[in-house]
Amino acid sequence: MSDDRDLQDWFNRSVEALPAEPFTLAVLQRVQRKERHWQLLRYLAWFAALSSCCLLLSELIPTLDALVTLPSAVVDVGGEQWPVLQVLAVAIGLGWWLFNQVRDPDFTQRAILQVLRR
Amino acid sequence: MRKSANYAAASDATLVLLARERDQQAFAVLVERHQQWLRNLLRRLSHDRALADDLAQQVLLQAWGALPDLQAGQALPAWLKTIAVHTWLKQLRRNDPLFKLDQDAELPEQAVENTSAMALDLNRALAQLGAAVRLCVVLSYHEGMSHGAIADLTGLPLGTVKSHINRGGAQLREYLAAYATGGPHHE
Numbered sequence: 001m002s003d004d005r006d007l008q009d010w011f012n013r014s015v016e017a018l019p020a021e022p023f024t025l026a027v028l029q030r031v032q033r034k035e036r037h038w039q040l041l042r043y044l045a046w047f048a049a050l051s052s053c054c055l056l057l058s059e060l061i062p063t064l065d066a067l068v069t070l071p072s073a074v075v076d077v078g079g080e081q082w083p084v085l086q087v088l089a090v091a092i093g094l095g096w097w098l099f100n101q102v103r104d105p106d107f108t109q110r111a112i113l114q115v116l117r118r
Numbered sequence: 119m120r121k122s123a124n125y126a127a128a129s130d131a132t133l134v135l136l137a138r139e140r141d142q143q144a145f146a147v148l149v150e151r152h153q154q155w156l157r158n159l160l161r162r163l164s165h166d167r168a169l170a171d172d173l174a175q176q177v178l179l180q181a182w183g184a185l186p187d188l189q190a191g192q193a194l195p196a197w198l199k200t201i202a203v204h205t206w207l208k209q210l211r212r213n214d215p216l217f218k219l220d221q222d223a224e225l226p227e228q229a230v231e232n233t234s235a236m237a238l239d240l241n242r243a244l245a246q247l248g249a250a251v252r253l254c255v256v257l258s259y260h261e262g263m264s265h266g267a268i269a270d271l272t273g274l275p276l277g278t279v280k281s282h283i284n285r286g287g288a289q290l291r292e293y294l295a296a297y298a299t300g301g302p303h304h305e
Contacts, residue, residue: 010240014241023153027149027153028145031182113211
């Protein structure tokens with residue numbers, strides 16, 4: 001028990017007094033950089049979402065039954081006709097991946113490693 | 119100036135609420151309050167000052183992004199500790215993609231008797247332990263966590279945690295004895 005206390009004392013005595021200022025500044029700089037990235041990404045996401053909505057609406061609104069026949073509706077992507085559900089699925093998948101990658105820069109690497117481990 | 123004084127006097131809970139609203143000054147005060155403890159914890163785990171500071175910055179950056187997830191009434195240090203341990207485990211896996219905490223039970227092969235002549239400081243002594251043993255010992259002695267809490271945090275079985283702490287503690291005590299007879303060593 002006394003040995004345990006000695007060990008505990010050793011840990012307590014070894015706590016280093018570390019100056020806060022340079023470290024806090026470095027953290028704040030990284031926070032500000034991250035905030036700028038998020039801001040830029042938000043603008044891009046809004047732009048992409050609005051563009052997609054405009055594209056879809058321009059394709060779907062002319063035909064009144066488009067909403068009813070959504071599963072079979074097609075959109076023009078680069079001159080080719082694509083099923084709208086397929087386009088939406090790809091867009092949602094890409095958006096999900098991008099969102100996770102921004103939140104966690106190692107997301108892709110860890111996902112690949114998890115697949116390899118299986 | 120007055121605003122800074124108000125921030126400095128504010129409680130953690132108040133500062134967290136402000137930081138959730140993206141108030142960077144409030145977050146800076148939180149960083150100032152908790153940086154020493156956080157950096158010391160990561161120095162114990164990584165035994166590398168530069169790496170520990172970089173990891174501590176990553177932890178705080180992650181905390182900044184995840185502040186909305188911090189539940190009301192949840193203690194900030196405990197939450198930061200959870201992020202710190204996960205960040206440390208992620209760092210271990212980055213160095214070794216096949217690293218698994220529950221398969222890292224063995225102590226390294228450095229012979230204890232060879233260290234008797236060495237004057238080891240605590241971080242050097244901790245560096246002699248395997249990653250899983252070191253993590254359990256640091257959380258137990260540095261953080262004062264119970265065995266059950268360590269098991270919850272690390273995902274290791276309770277028996278494994280107890281065994282790691284007993285074995286790691288015993289080994290550290292041998293280093294401590296060598297340290298006491300060999301005299302302290304300062305970096």
